[in-house]
Amino acid sequence: GAGVSQTPSNKVTEKGKYVELRCDPISGHTALYWYRQSLGQGPEFLIYFQGTGAADDSGLPNDRFFAVRPEGSVSTLKIQRTERGDSAVYLCASSLGTDTDTQYFGPGTRLTVL
Amino acid sequence: AQSVTQLGSHVSVSEGALVLLRCNYSSSVPPYLFWYVQYPNQGLQLLLKYTSAATLVKGINGFEAEFKKSETSFHLTKPSAHMSDAAEYFCAVIPGYSSASKIIFGSGTRLSIRP
Numbered sequence: 001g002a003g004v005s006q007t008p009s010n011k012v013t014e015k016g017k018y019v020e021l022r023c024d025p026i027s028g029h030t031a032l033y034w035y036r037q038s039l040g041q042g043p044e045f046l047i048y049f050q051g052t053g054a055a056d057d058s059g060l061p062n063d064r065f066f067a068v069r070p071e072g073s074v075s076t077l078k079i080q081r082t083e084r085g086d087s088a089v090y091l092c093a094s095s096l097g098t099d100t101d102t103q104y105f106g107p108g109t110r111l112t113v114l
Numbered sequence: 115a116q117s118v119t120q121l122g123s124h125v126s127v128s129e130g131a132l133v134l135l136r137c138n139y140s141s142s143v144p145p146y147l148f149w150y151v152q153y154p155n156q157g158l159q160l161l162l163k164y165t166s167a168a169t170l171v172k173g174i175n176g177f178e179a180e181f182k183k184s185e186t187s188f189h190l191t192k193p194s195a196h197m198s199d200a201a202e203y204f205c206a207v208i209p210g211y212s213s214a215s216k217i218i219f220g221s222g223t224r225l226s227i228r229p
Binding site: 003004031033035040041042043044045048055056058059091093095101102103104105106107108 | 150155156157158159160163204206215216217218219220221222
């Protein structure tokens with residue numbers, strides 16, 4: 001079946017602009033996660049949704065970052081007033097929703113802020 | 115805080131040789147441990163996971179890992195390396211008894227295979 005998909009695959013923007021990154025989870029997966037992977041590092045947790053609600057947003061670095069999942073399926077990660085330090089690969093994952101279920105990762109969106 | 119430490123950011127082995135990638139974790143409660151692999155320009159793929167059942171866990175592509183509580187280790191091994199194993203490998207943990215499902219990843223080990 002279809003895996004987790006993310007669009008766009010690449011996004012180049014200018015400092016100060018607003019960007020939206022989209023994640024389509026595996027059908028039927030109630031849990032959705034966002035991670036950020038900077039060059040040469042492991043992924044870092046940003047936010048976790050269970051259904052429509054954010055169960056844990058402790059990884060969001062500041063209030064410029066926001067994520068929504070209005071219908072419990074597709075999620076959008078929104079970044080306001082982008083900074084060069086936001087450049088990274090943003091990964092989305094989904095799972096069936098229990099604590100230790102396998103998280104399946106999408107290919108990521110590479111964000112470059114000039 | 116829960117964390118994982120991967121020893122060696124880059125490991126190079128000859129084709130056919132043993133692969134050993136080291137991972138140590140810190141956790142105050144029994145953790146759930148994972149190894150993920152990331153091939154160039156691809157997403158993360160689960161190799162194997164430990165969830166408090168058998169301490170020796172077998173994964174895909176001939177990899178296995180052993181949970182050793184006394185050493186707080188979860189090293190990844192493969193008896194004979196193949197050229198296709200060249201990739202970035204991440205050890206990761208979900209702290210046990212935690213209602214949060216976020217995965218904490220190590221910094222990764224890049225595996226190179228020499229012909």
